Amino acid sequence: MGRRRERRLLVAALGVGLAGPVLVAVVNGATFAPQPGLSIPRVAAVWLQMALAVTVCHAVLARRRSDADPLLLPLSVALCGLGLTIVFSLSPTQAQKQVNWLFAGLALVLAATSGLGDLTRLGRYAYLWGVATVVLLVIPMLFAREINGARLWLEIGGLRFQPGELAKVTLVLFCAAYLASARGELLTEEPRYVGGLALPDPRYLGPLALMWLLGMALLVVLRDLGTAALFFGTFVCLLYAASANSGYVAVGGLSFAGGAWLAQGLFPHVHRRLEAWLNPWSDKVIADAGYQVTQALFAIAAGGVTGVGLGLNHMQRVPAATTDLPFAALCEETGLWGATLVLLLYALWVQRALRIAVRQRERFTALLAAGLGCLMALQVLVIVGGVTKLIPLTGITLPFVSYGGSSLLTNCLMLGLLLRCSEGAQ
16 A cells, blocks of 8 residues: 555656756757757656666565655655756756766665665664764865865765765764663663753763764864754754753753854854855855855745746856755745745655654664654755855755765665664554
8 A cells, every 4th residue: 555655656756857857958948859969858868767767666665665654755756856957957967967876876775675684783883883973074084185165075086975974874873873772771860960951871971972072073174064063963863862851952052052153263164154144245255155145045036936937047157056055046946835845845754754763662763763854854954044044054965956976875875774664663
């Protein structure tokens, strides 16, 4: 029953993924006649290949994991289809590369759902996941080259990869594994009161605090405060999920705000981000760090309620539009309706993840599903909040929508792990 429901939803999601790029191609002057450049048959052929890959993925799930959640794959495919439409309107060349990365991502989904046995075995290697997180953060600091003020990307054989993206998943695995083993003590040990806040025994929080301090120190050196906010937010969410102590959320938020304020006074790159957030319209800011923010606000305003139409945005000339600002281009082309649809898709994705978490019997898989859901929600909050000037703009990618191979592969890995968790949900 669930797989039939998934099949119907996939047809709708693939329809969006095929119709969008074809409409963009028509707007850009493509025709049905064969031509060396852009043509509708060539565009349709590429996206039909994507449809075939999604169909294979669905068939394998129906055979191997028939009890897996039936909504997660269609939601992810719909987001990918909308993302490919926006990326195609901004850069057809990058859209073709993104389709290739999507093929690899779907293969990773199948590997995660079919290749993993008992997920609880992953919970036995908490410190291995912790070490892997640190290694993935240290590698760019040693070997990566600086781009736009941050050292995040490795280049191997002409391919650019961001190890920090994979570190998000290993961090969730570490926190879930460690908290699963310490959850009983976190809930039953007699707390120690410090300033009115109930804290558990330090021996249970020591390794987590050490991991957080080391990760934050590395991220400050790498000067990627967006990823720092994402890591810390995920850490706090999982700590709350394991302990049910809301005081951690309050203290965590205040401590991060204080650390961010200290960082903006110490690092010029962070100060420029903060300055661009507070007043991007000043003469000295708008031509530098405030350019992306102001252009995103112009795009959102131009889109209005109904949008200007697919392929008619002005964001092509904005630097890093396909990675940092696809939500602004989406708002301009589809208006408030399209932006609301995308946010609802993300909300439903996160709801399914949390639903899987609360229906788990095993502590580790419950915390793993909750951590992946929180990670997705925080990524969307950070980038959408930055584009709309709610918070400072950072280089976080919009999951499944932004251009980027390492980001798409990481999101597909998260999808595969969640599908695997959902099979055991009771």
